[in-house]
Amino acid sequence: MVYYLLNIRFWGVVMKRSNRLVILTDFFLEYPRKHIQLPYFVSLCETTKSSISEDLDIINDVFQKQGMGYLQRTTGASGGVKYIPEYSHKKSMQFIDELKNKLEDPARILPGGYLYMSDLLGDPTIVREIGRVFASAFSKMDIDVIVTVATKGIPLAYAVASFLNVPVVIARRDPKVTEGSSVSINYVSGSSRKIQTMVLPKRSLEEGANVCIIDDFMKAGGTITGMVNLLAEFDAHVQAIGVLVEADDEEEERVVNSYTSLVKITNVDIRHHNIEIQAGNYVENHIN
Amino acid sequence: MVYYLLNIRFWGVVMKRSNRLVILTDFFLEYPRKHIQLPYFVSLCETTKSSISEDLDIINDVFQKQGMGYLQRTTGASGGVKYIPEYSHKKSMQFIDELKNKLEDPARILPGGYLYMSDLLGDPTIVREIGRVFASAFSKMDIDVIVTVATKGIPLAYAVASFLNVPVVIARRDPKVTEGSSVSINYVSGSSRKIQTMVLPKRSLEEGANVCIIDDFMKAGGTITGMVNLLAEFDAHVQAIGVLVEADDEEEERVVNSYTSLVKITNVDIRHHNIEIQAGNYVENHIN
Numbered sequence: 001m002v003y004y005l006l007n008i009r010f011w012g013v014v015m016k017r018s019n020r021l022v023i024l025t026d027f028f029l030e031y032p033r034k035h036i037q038l039p040y041f042v043s044l045c046e047t048t049k050s051s052i053s054e055d056l057d058i059i060n061d062v063f064q065k066q067g068m069g070y071l072q073r074t075t076g077a078s079g080g081v082k083y084i085p086e087y088s089h090k091k092s093m094q095f096i097d098e099l100k101n102k103l104e105d106p107a108r109i110l111p112g113g114y115l116y117m118s119d120l121l122g123d124p125t126i127v128r129e130i131g132r133v134f135a136s137a138f139s140k141m142d143i144d145v146i147v148t149v150a151t152k153g154i155p156l157a158y159a160v161a162s163f164l165n166v167p168v169v170i171a172r173r174d175p176k177v178t179e180g181s182s183v184s185i186n187y188v189s190g191s192s193r194k195i196q197t198m199v200l201p202k203r204s205l206e207e208g209a210n211v212c213i214i215d216d217f218m219k220a221g222g223t224i225t226g227m228v229n230l231l232a233e234f235d236a237h238v239q240a241i242g243v244l245v246e247a248d249d250e251e252e253e254r255v256v257n258s259y260t261s262l263v264k265i266t267n268v269d270i271r272h273h274n275i276e277i278q279a280g281n282y283v284e285n286h287i288n
Numbered sequence: 289m290v291y292y293l294l295n296i297r298f299w300g301v302v303m304k305r306s307n308r309l310v311i312l313t314d315f316f317l318e319y320p321r322k323h324i325q326l327p328y329f330v331s332l333c334e335t336t337k338s339s340i341s342e343d344l345d346i347i348n349d350v351f352q353k354q355g356m357g358y359l360q361r362t363t364g365a366s367g368g369v370k371y372i373p374e375y376s377h378k379k380s381m382q383f384i385d386e387l388k389n390k391l392e393d394p395a396r397i398l399p400g401g402y403l404y405m406s407d408l409l410g411d412p413t414i415v416r417e418i419g420r421v422f423a424s425a426f427s428k429m430d431i432d433v434i435v436t437v438a439t440k441g442i443p444l445a446y447a448v449a450s451f452l453n454v455p456v457v458i459a460r461r462d463p464k465v466t467e468g469s470s471v472s473i474n475y476v477s478g479s480s481r482k483i484q485t486m487v488l489p490k491r492s493l494e495e496g497a498n499v500c501i502i503d504d505f506m507k508a509g510g511t512i513t514g515m516v517n518l519l520a521e522f523d524a525h526v527q528a529i530g531v532l533v534e535a536d537d538e539e540e541e542r543v544v545n546s547y548t549s550l551v552k553i554t555n556v557d558i559r560h561h562n563i564e565i566q567a568g569n570y571v572e573n574h575i576n
Contacts, residue, residue, distance in 0.1 A: 023354065
């Protein structure tokens with residue numbers, strides 16, 4: 001925020017609309033969901049309130065037509081504007097389709113029937129899109145913080161957090177001396193059936209926080225359940241659970257019921273080198 | 289990229305400059321360092337090449353005046369434009385100063401003289417700024433991929449990667465069955481003096497890649513050395529090493545010499561509840 005006001009002096013004269021539009025567009029994309037009072041922009045751009053108001057109309061119009069969200073304006077003494085990034089259903093669907101196609105590549109099959117996904121999770125553009133799609137689904141919810149567990153869910157959690165303008169808290173499988181006192185629980189991982197530990201530093205989460213859990217993968221749901229139980233120790237309210245990929249577990253019933261997935265692995269046939277992927281429940285729940 | 293062309297039909301008529309500026313600004317910020325030929329924008333905005341060219345002049349002018357980088361244009365048959373995000377020295381310095389002030393808060397002191405930093409590393413806006421500052425420092429280098437080791441360096445690695453438009457590869461301290469065959473090394477961690485293991489999936493990195501290493505913290509440099517040795521197994525060329533925080537280690541000499549740090553912890557006085565933080569070598573090396 002503070003970096004913005006810094007460069008005003010360079011302009012010297014009153015800024016033209018074309019310049020203001022570039023500056024304001026950049027500002028909204030950089031600070032989604034940040035409430036800004038109009039006088040801030042008036043001073044940022046050295047112009048009048050009515051000019052800024054017209055600029056906002058133009059930007060809002062383009063954002064909406066591009067299916068990338070809208071500017072939420074409020075009137076009154078503390079009124080202002082906030083950019084709410086929300087992907088249109090069409091864009092979300094298109095992205096999920098693309099993800100499906102990428103995951104269906106048989107070269108992804110690893111010994112044991114696992115799928116190699118590190119290339120997709122290592123691509124910052126794809127990760128950002130995943131974040132945008134989840135943030136669109138959870139846009140109307142009251143979320144204070146994103147929680148994930150190390151390691152692979154971390155980039156996704158930050159991507160969602162950046163669009164929702166909230167912090168990220170990372171549970172670990174091993175306590176770190178550099179985080180102070182912590183709360184830990186034991187849980188049974190669904191896929192490996194092993195007893196594992198999950199730890200959250202005491203300082204990292206306020207009591208009673210509204211939480212969104214994000215992870216990359218869910219089978220039986222043991223890890224997610226572990227997170228839910230750990231969060232209960234902080235009296236947190238789990239408002240939403242988002243998993244990138246869910247997979248059917250024939251042997252075990254799923255222990256988590258209320259979640260949002262982008263894609264679902266329905267079959268991995270090692271012998272015939274074939275993977276079947278469907279759209280996740282995101283499509284039924286959020287696109288209609 | 290593909291999401292962009294999707295919504296053109298909504299516009300119907302030829303787009304006005306004001307609309308184009310919002311669309312193009314968004315595009316550049318969303319896809320930094322992506323080379324785009326002008327005909328793409330001509331069709332995206334249903335306008336003429338000369339209009340797009342004027343739009344780019346306006347955007348380039350604003351980006352430069354705001355200290356947020358520039359549009360790099362190339363002429364000729366495959367010519368086009370690319371947004372190079374580069375923070376001005378003033379903005380980088382201002383951010384490093386702010387970081388210093390935040391870290392000097394005595395409430396951060398943990399038993400053992402460690403500093404609590406998870407709140408800063410959990411803030412997506414701060415993480416993004418750190419990424420932007422590193423990306424500015426490494427902007428002229430030839431980097432194919434960012435490598436980090438789990439856990440805390442991960443968000444920083446993605447932030448740098450997003451501005452350099454390259455993928456992220458994460459080394460782990462435990463091999464995961466879901467990543468296929470891997471290369472591992474043992475190394476001695478500087479701070480704990482324990483022998484540890486670091487693993488990188490074979491599939492994750494091409495041989496001979498140009499690599500930038502990113503991590504959150506460096507004391508003696510054991511972990512970074514471990515990464516350098518592991519990367520040598522892939523014949524990778526380490527072009528740059530970026531650490532957010534470095535700390536003096538009185539007992540041991542640093543084993544890594546060529547690195548860029550944003551801040552440096554010079555003293556943690558547990559008894560008097562005092563922390564001393566200086567700007568890192570970023571300031572000497574990249575701001576002059």
